[in-house]
Amino acid sequence: MILKSVTNKTIYVMRSIKSAWAQGVLMFVLICASQTALAERCLFVSSYHPGYDWADGIEKGIRSVLSGKCDLKQINMDTKRNKDPEYIQAKALEIKNFIDEWKPDVLIAADDNASKYLVMPYYRDAELPVVFCGINWTVQEYGYPYKNVTGMIEVSPIREMFEKIQQILSNPRVGAYLGANTLTEQKSYERFKRVAQKYNIRLESRLSSTMSDWSRNYIDAQKGDFLILGTTSGINDWDDDAASRTVYEHAAKLSLTDYDWMMAYALIGMTKVAEEQGRWAANTALKILAGTDPSSIPIIPNRDWDMYINAGMLARSSLELPQYLIIKSKMVHAE
Amino acid sequence: MQNSSEHKFRFVYQVRLLLAIIFCSLFSLMLLGLVFMFELDDVESEFRDQVDATSSQLQHKLNASRAVVSSLAGWHHSHMVLRAGEFSVFATEMMDSYPHIDSIMFMKRVDQSERQRFVEGLRDDGYATYDIVTLDSDQKRVSVPQRSLYLPVTLVEPLDPSSAIVLGYDGFSDSAVSMSIYEAIQSGGSTISEPTELPGVGNVFYLFKAAYRGKVVPSDIKTRLEQLDGVFAVVIKTEFLLPHLSASFDGETTSLTMHHNRFLESDSRGHLVRYVAAGSSDGYVYQYLPVFEVRLDLEALGLPFKLYFQRHVSIADFNFVVPAIVVFLTFIAMYLAHIGLRRDYMHSIKNEQVQDEIFKEKERVEVTLHSIADGVITVNSQNIVEYMNEVAESLTGWRCQEAVGMPIKQVFVSEKEQASNGVLPGANGHAGVGGDGIVGNYVLTHKGGTRFAIESSRGVIRDRAGNEVGAVIIFRDVTYEREMALRMAHQARHDELTGLFNRREFEIQLRYSLEHGSSGDHKDVLCYFDLDQFKVVNDTCGHMAGDELLKQLTHLLRNNIRDTDVLARLGGDEFGLIIRHCGLEKAREIASVLHSVIREFRFVWQGKTFDIGASMGLVEISRDIGSLHEVMSAADAACYMAKDKGRNRIVVHRFDDHELQMRHGEMLWVHKVHDAFAHDRFCLYRQKVSSLKDQGAPIHYEVLIRMRDDEGKIVLPMAFIPAAERYNLMPDVDRWVISKALSMIALDVGDEVYNINVSGKSINEESFLKYVADEIKSSGVDPARICFEVTETAAITHLSSAIEFINVLKALGCSFALDDFGSGLSSFAYLKNLPVDYLKIDGGFIKDMIDDPVDMAMVACIVQVGKVMGIKTIAEFVENEAIKRELMFMGVDYGQGYWISRPELWQVNKPQVLSWLSP
Known part of the structure; x- marks a missing residue:
């Protein structure tokens, strides 16, 4: 019996040793896997440039997820400030060459130009998995979905915005969409215009290429019932002070925006969250790196947005907002 | 024999060790069994607690899930539009509150007619790849074939790349799901689905609740089917449902199966939840360990469930610390037992060895005791005999077997030996065992009456604590030795020839009289006497005759003294008698009797008859007289005086008698002479003897002896030489002087002649001549430097010896001077027979010769005779110049005296010695 106890004890000890050995091996594998993950390469191509709030938000979201999980490199195409198609194409080719050389395991393409100038021409149904984000409303013009592409589409709470307009204004008929004269804003305007039609509202385009154009359009827009402020990224001579003066002097109508950095010029903000785009793209990239086929991951729109009221502007405005709106919205003091 | 004992002890040791091991093992097993029983009780109790907790948790979570899905349905009814953002916020809140909920979905009812518009609308809203799908056999998303009604997932929370996969999943495409949904619609409440595998999620089951158009839930099934807007589904992942369970049963071989009654009856999978916690289920022992089972009926969601818990006890369930301690202690116990x-x-083994050693030692001791010549008896502390050897048996007459157990007094009957006649006084009977190491002389009485003189000793036997536990009495027969000792003692105290006390014993008795003698008129008296004619008998008839004379005379003397008187032969024909307690007068009478006896005794030897006389000296013994030596010398002096007065008489010593005093004084000097020899107190002086004629003639020195007294003062020879001559010490004195003088002369490198005086007694001694001749030869001194002076009286008294002495030494080269010449009456008559070289004129003629014509004439006559005979003359006592001059005028050859030179200490000059020593 004692012998058996000793034997069992010995077996138990042997098992403990084996268990410890297995745990050691597992730990080694995990460490190796971790090193492997770190060895896996993620390339983040931003259509814009650092300092652009939207692009910075996406980058922030990406880095919050991928930091420490893959070897992340970032290339900025800077197409907001360089709209010349030749430049953009050259930049895309340059990136393509870099990809050929660096051989990333997954490519994250943020905003439209990255898909338009890089993914679509060079990586359609390619081996390299691609996760896009920040593409406004539709991906049809880029031929998505490819078998190697998935991602998140950037949408605005347009319906919610027009519902709010209708709740604030008794019978809105005409509105204006102000923004930079860029591809993104053109697509955005089209999306807003189509939804507005569902609410029997005519939405006029006021896209500007310069600061003075924007100011003039802003003043003209006061003739309508409301204004929707798209992003001004792409107006190279944009001047915050000039814009503020214009708004301060001429703001009389209801103004809304879906970009948080435009809240200084709008009364109500129903803003998208750029980090959501980045986080989704990064998590999807990780799932792909883990072995999931990109085509099995649905392309979805963003869902997060938040509601703000420009308190200063509200104070100067003669508009009366519904009480529930004032209570539920976050107040910002930016002019 | 020892090996056999070792084997026996080893066998016993091994058996006992085996028994100890078995006992320890059994005891250990019993303890381990108890421990395992307690452990099993603990495991079972713990298991049942876990079962209760798990059941409660399951019930709580299921009910909570129903609350969630009901809330969603209620929220749907209260809102006109179900917006994704609001759904997201609501669902997220619910899942935060109930973590076991994996996800929450909303399945939108879509009729076939609306399908295309529905899908395009969602795609337009950003769901670019949205479609109504189901899973094919490969679990791939495939578009649902055309059908009248669809129930695709439009909202899912949380939405992430994993959960997004379910977007578009058609609930009606899965029969099991659709059945549950139908049940939910049918019941109007919530219902649970069969477990299913959700792609990308894992094993889940759903909790469905239908939502209807309008604000009020239709009451009948048909209407509910018509007004169905969608279905909320709470997805519960099994592993999320049982996080508590997995934590509780972690590492244990435990299974939980949760059955919904309906599924149990209809579904082959048979369980809603199945949880199996992995444990150490392998191993040989595992199959013999017990299994605990609990079956429970659970009411949750308003539905009946069955729970089946099974717990297989594994090795890991046991805490091995206590068993390990038990085993450890068992081993310790075994080790200690070992x-x-x-x-x-x-x-x-050691004890056996010790016993062997003791036996051997006992054998050795007994053999030894049997072998030794001493008797040995051992007794215990009560003096009871325990052992006795053969010698003891022989001496006591008791056999060992008889004596053992007997009191020692009965066996060892002894009495102390008396000091006199073999038995010393003070014997106290039997030898006891009291005391330690008593050594004594006893007389042992044999059982048969024979008595043995024994010498016995006794040693105490003590135990380790020092307590007396017995004694050993060792004794041996010393009868012979004792007789020999008595004989020796008698011989030491008695004269062998006569049987009288010898001088040593006599002196003891005399000392006793001196120290303890009576006083007054009954003082002890010492009588000292020697036989007057004993030498004649000895010389004429031989020593045998002398001895016989002494024996016979002693016999006579003994018969005429009292028992208390002590008669001793002091040597030769000298006797001593201590007459005790009688006083001088009575002693004189006794001495007279003895004197008469001796005088009347006629000794006849070989026909010759000799008359024997005795010269007796009596001294009354008292403490005032001084020491024993002084008493003896006084008696000797009295005896001497008796001889001096004509022998054969009695002289009583009186201290006012001048003559006796002188004799007594001489006796004292005799002892001083002896002391001087013993302590080297003699020394040599020399006095120059100068030639009165030839200044170149060799100088003569007369060698003079001196003695140092106790205080170092020089004593002149006239003080001790008479005593030495009278008591026959001169030969020894002369020997010393000759030996010393020769050694001094040998160191003196000059040509001086040394005149050495030789007494008549020495000349008359046979061995003296040979001694002198040998000394001269061995000293290396030129004999011509030695001149012996012999007094005229001595030469004449021992004429023949003197002539031989002179002739032999003259033959060696020595010269001779006849000292004190002229003092005798017939000096000239003997001169012709004495071949001397010098005549030393008696100083008595010299010192007065100037004033006394007779002395002058005597000197002149002697000088004339010397000239005629060719003998040189030496004048003594030359004390002034007139004498010297007259002597020179008279033709005396040498002069000696204070006028010429005073005696001086003879010392060897160091330069002389050094020159002599140098090569």
Whole structure:
């Protein structure tokens, strides 16, 4: 019996040793896997440039997820400030060459130009998995979905915005969409215009290429019932002070925006969250790196947005907002 | 024999060790069994607690899930539009509150007619790849074939790349799901689905609740089917449902199966939840360990469930610390048992060895005791005999077997030996065992009456604590030795020839009289006497005759003294008698009797008859007289005086008698002479003897002896030489002077001649001549430097010896001077027979010769005779110039005296010695 106890004890000890050995091996594998993950390469191509709030938000979201999980490199195409198609194409080719050389395991393409100038021409149904984000409303013009592409589409709470307009204004008929004269804003305007039609509202385009154009359009827009402020990224001579003066002097109508950095010029903000785009793209990239086929991951729109009221502007405005709106919205003091 | 004992002890040790091991093992097993029983009780109790907790948790979570899905349905009814953002916020809140919920979905009812518009609308809203799908056999998303009604997932929370996969999943495409949904619609409440595998999620089951158009839930099934807007589904992942369970049963071989009654009856999978916690289920022992089972009926979601818990006890369930301690202690106990038994074993072996050694030692001792010549008896502390050897048996007459157990007094009957006649006074009977190491002389009485003189000793036997436990009496027969000792003692105290006390014993008795003698008129008296004619008998008839004379005379003397008187032969024909307690007068009478006896005794030897006389000296013994030596010398002096007065008479010593005093004084000097020899107190002086004619003639020195007294003062020879001459010490004195003078002369490198005086007694001694001749030869001194002076009286008294002495030494080269010439009456008559070289004129003629014509004439006559005979003359006592001048005028050859030179200490000059020593 004692012998058996000793034997069992010995077996138990042997098992403990084996268990410890297995745990050691597992730990080694995990460490190796971790090193492997770190060895896996993620390339983040931003259509814009650092300092652009939207692009910075996406980058922030990406880095919050991928930091420490893959070897992340970032290339900025800077197409907001360089709209010349030749430049953009050259930049895309340059990136393509870099990809050929660096051989990333997954490519994250943020905003439209990255898909338009890089993914679509060079990586359609390619081996390299691609996760896009920040593409406004539709991906049809880029031929998505490819078998190697998935991602998140950037949408605005347009319906919610027009519902709010209708709740604030008794019978809105005409509105204006102000923004930079860029591809993104053109697509955005089209999306807003189509939804507005569902609410029997005519939405006029006021896209500007310069600061003075924007100011003039802003003043003209006061003739309508409301204004929707798209992003001004792409107006190279944009001047915050000039814009503020214009708004301060001429703001009389209801103004809304879906970009948080435009809240200084709008009364109500129903803003998208750029980090959501980045986080989704990064998590999807990780799932792909883990072995999931990109085509099995649905392309979805963003869902997060938040509601703000420009308190200063509200104070100067003669508009009366519904009480529930004032209570539920976050107040910002930016002019 | 020892090996046999060792084997026996080893066998016993091994058996005992085996028994100890078995006992320890059984005891350990019993303890382990108890421990395992307690452990099993603990495991079962813990298991049942876990079962209760798990059941409660399951019930709570299921009910909570129903609350969630009901809330969603209620929220749907209260809102006109179900917006994704609001759904997201609501669902997220619910899942935060109930973590076991994996996800929450909303399945939108879509009729076939609306399908295309529905899908395009969602795609337009950003769901670019949205479609109504189901899973094919490969679990791939495939578009649902055309059908009248669809129930695709439009909202899912949380939405992430994994959960997004379910977007578009058609609930009606899965029969099991659709059945549950139908049940939910049918019941109007919530219902649970069969477990299913959700792609990308894992094993889940759903909790469905239908939502209807309008604000009020239709009451009948048909209407509910018509007004169905969608279905909320709470997805519960099994592993999320049981996080508590997995934590509780982690590492244990436990299974939980949760059955919904309906599924149990209809579904082959048979369980809603199945949880199996992995444990260490392998191993040989595992199959013999018990299994605990609990079956429970659970009411949750308003539905009946059955729970089946099974717990297979594994090795890991047991806490091995206590068993390990038990085993450890068992081993310790075994080890201690081993140590103890081993020690006992070793002790037994050692004890056996000790017993063997003791036996051997006992044998050795007994053999030794039997072999030795001494008797040995051992007794215990009560003086009871325990052992006795053969010698003891022989001496006591008791056999050992008889004596053992008997009191020692009965066996060892002894009495102290008396000091006199073999038995010393003070004997106190039997030898006891009291005391330690008593050594004594006893007389042992044999059982048969024979008595043995024994010498016995006794040693105490003590135990380790020092307590007396017995004694050993060792004794041996010393009868012969004792007789020999008595004989020796008698011989030491008695004269062998006569049987009288000898001088040594006599002196003891005399000292006793001096120290303890009576006083007054009954003082002890010492009588000292020697036989007057004993030498004649000895010389004429031989020593045998002398001896016989002494024997016969002694016999006579003994018969005429009292028992208390002590008669001793002091040597030769000298006798001593201590007449005790009688006083001088009575002693004189006794001495007279003895004197008469001796005088009347006629000794006849070989026909010759000799008359024997005795010269007796009596001294009254008192403390005032001084020491024993002084008493003896006084008696000797009295005896001497008796001889001096004509022998054969009695002289009583009186201290006012001048003559006796002188004799007594001489006796004292005799002892001083002896002391001087013993302590080297003699020294040599020399006085120059100068030539009165030839200044170149060799100088003569007369060698003079001196003695140092106790205080170092020089004593002149006239003080001790008479005593030495009278008591026959001169030969020894002359020997010393000759030896010393020769050694001094040998160191003196000059040509001086040394005149050495030789007494008549020495000349008359046979061995003296040879001694002198040998000394001269061995000293290396030129004999011509030695001149012996012999007094005229001595030469004449021992004429023949003197002539031989002179002739032999003259033959060696020595010269001779006849000293004190002229003092005798017939000096000139003998001169012709004495071949001397010098005549030393008696100083009595010299010192007065200037004033006394007779002395002058005597000197002149002697000088004339010397000239005629060719003998040189030496004048003594030359004390002034007139004498010297007259002597020179008279033709005396040498002069000696204070006028010429005073005696001086003879010392060897160091330069002389050094020159002599140098090569």
